[in-house]
Amino acid sequence: MIFDFVIVGSGPAGCVLADELSKNGFSIALIDRASNDKPHAINHFFCPYVNKSPNYYTPVFSDEMGGNSLLWHSKVYLLSENEFKNYSWPFRYKELKKYSNILSKKFKINKNLMVKSERKNDLYYRYSHRADFRNIYKYLNIKQNKKIKIFKEFSPVKLKIINNNVKNVIIRNTKNDLENIEVNYDLIFCCGGLGNPHILLNLLEKKNKNLGKFLSDHPHINLGKIKMSELPEFKKILKPNIKLNLNIKTNEAALIVNSRKYFCGIQLDYKIDPTRKLLRLFIKIKNLKLRIFLRFFSFFVRKINGLFHMVGALWKKYYKYSFEYFFSQSPSIKNRIYLTNNLDKFGLKKIDIKWDLQNEDLKNYINLIEKSSKNKKILINKDVFLRKFYKNGLAGQHPSCTTKIGKNHNDGVVNKDLKLFGYNNMYVVGSSVFPYNGYTNPTWTIMTLALRLAKKLIKIR
Ligand SMILES: Cc1cc2nc3c(=O)[nH]c(=O)nc-3n(C[C@H](O)[C@H](O)[C@H](O)COP(=O)(O)OP(=O)(O)OC[C@H]3O[C@@H](n4cnc5c(N)ncnc54)[C@H](O)[C@@H]3O)c2cc1C
Incomplete structure (x- = not known):
């Protein structure tokens, strides 16, 4: 079997690429390890290729074609110019914006919504938009596209590389069937922020020294107590x-x-x-009956909690609202992934994740909290912050920077065109290429990068 482009991963990145390339006449093999293409209820799994991670770091896997677009909250906006410039991307913001505009047209979203912001009385607001699609694989009708051959429940297990050009991809399913796919032009990895470094660490013999390092995330935490009467202010x-x-x-x-x-x-x-803690447990539990039980249990706890606060609010005794903070994170060499000797169901080595908030992060987070709460005191120090974060914070939904973009192979894993340093026809798309993890939710930027790459490949092929 020979295909012009072989794309691994059918999430927002892989689907935007497959759609654009196929509509320009190229043949595509779209490979995904997910086993479903119908929605299923119990769909927040712990990543099956992760062996171990800290209990406050819970990466999820949908096991569905369309990747984590099945689970996301459809909140879309482009990485801001301020973040982009601060994070030394090796191309210009103007270029990113140009492709975001083309993408907006394709998805019938007003392009200005993607970059809308407002400055008022020294305060800076950033607007986002809820896209009206959920699973992108279904939205783009990928299954019905005649130019795309789907390999569901398959993963690449070996690459044949000659003179830095990938020629063949050997893929395997869980029944141990093997297929040999010949690559006419390029192989593109779109396996997600953790899936990309996982598969690359498994498949590449010649590995870039930065691969799998600098894992960054987008930690969320709820802080503060707000009275009903103060709500209009916010x-x-x-x-x-x-x-x-x-x-x-x-x-x-x-x-x-x-x-x-x-x-x-x-x-x-x-x-x-209070169900956030249960969510962590839910993601990590494998037993189906226990998962169903926990889902219902969380539902009741949430309802009872709501009722409790509603009644409490009548007496103005309990505060029903808080601030949700979400932070950028500075890449640290201490946060990274490692290959272990435990194998997943495709025979690939699983990864261990080492991730924590570093001292510099904490110092800056406290500083930002103080800066943001001038007239609404949230007294907190590093220890309290950490305790609260370990107890109730969320991380693992936006893993980034593990195959980061850079000017050269010392500085990054992929070049400004997302091509792997040291190879001629292998590319990576996803939050793993971000040089830094900002506050902006990543998916629209990932989709924009995918469209940018598709347009470049169409031009050169
Ligand atoms: C609960 C939740 C809420 C979120 N809300 C938002 C939001 O509101 N806004 C936002 O911007 N982002 C949000 N996100 C993040 C968003 O889901 C991701 O940024 C987005 O899905 C990433 O797209 P992707 O294509 O890079 O990777 P993914 O969507 O992760 O897709 C990767 C695909 O690759 C496949 N794959 C992995 N490894 C292999 C392999 N070895 N072989 C074959 N296939 C493989 C996987 O099965 C998967 O289908 C949220 C995430 C979660 C979990």
């Missing part, structure tokens, strides 16, 4: 899914605060959700 940064008995029309905006390279976004959220 109406701009209220999440639209918060149902209020106040007559407030909500926009999707976040208040952004930064100090040098560090950024945080702030939105008003419900008071700390």
